[in-house]
Amino acid sequence: MNINATLVNYYFLCHRKLWLHAHTIRMEHTSEIVYEGKLIGEESYPQRAEKNQEVEISIPYPPLGADGALTAKIDFFDAKKGIVHETKKSNAKEKAHTAQVQFYLYLLRKNGIAVSYGLIEYPKLRLTERVTLDEEEEKQVEGWVNEIAELLAQAHCPARLPVSKCRSCSYFDFCWIDEP
Template identity: 65%
Template sequence: MNINATLINYYHVCYRKLWLHANGITMEHTSDIVSEGKLIGEETYPQRAEKNQELEILYELPSQDGEGAGVRLSAKIDFFDARTGIVHETKKSAAKEKAHVAQVKFYLYLLRKNGVKATYGMIDYPKIRQTERVDLPEDEMTELEEWIKAVAEIIQLENCPPTLAISKCKSCSYFDFCWVGEE
């Protein structure tokens, strides 16, 4: 089973979205909101590509029963300054969200598990011209492991979790999928 940073983000947003994405039903390619986010990420800080590197990182958790494959954790970090150990994430949102912080904490967790210096993270919100620093103290590592365990349990559910209140779903790329014929 693969658990990536997107699933950690979705865990803090909507279990249904998490389950659908993890089970191969992806809607991001049809979303103008997602396309706008990618464009902002690519165009807002072009100078970063010159001095920082994109980083793909993996970590294998051991199998719970000692047999077979364990859980594979993965992330693709937009910008990582290896010299300072700072992770940079850009979000198109005009609102700071717990899910954004959780995603950056997951990046820091993976880097540390791989023995890479990971000092802290910075989330850039270009629309509101703000940044947010994200730290991962040692005492929060257990909380991250609980998130990973919970994500694995949701992925393995036989049935898709229920929808949230429609008011929370309006800007979601899965909106049409979840709410077709329901309005």
């Protein structure tokens, strides 16, 4: 099993969603909100494909087993300037977005790739947020990864969040099917 940037994002949203996704119970394909976010990411900056490259990176992570790794697929990385670009639909889940970009920065650095910072772009809001990774934040990323590994090792799925936090989640029907 691997820990990827999606799981880091989910760690800050819902431990249940994280566990389910990691155990191959995926609901994102049923969500219009997820689809809309994907479209925004693909259509907001069409010129990027020409100038920037998609990057897949990983580092071994033995606590997950012999083949365990930390992995990420970064959609837009400007290698010349060392800038990671991440496009998001809204800023409602800001900490999760920041953590995801910090995870990218962490993996790039651990692979010896020069990286300056990350930019989270919210095209619908016309906002851009700069994300950095200092030594203290690097230790935080390592802490998140260790906590995620512990969550994934649990035999049972974590408890669901209160329904008020779940309404727009792609796992809503899965988690709340037994409620009227």
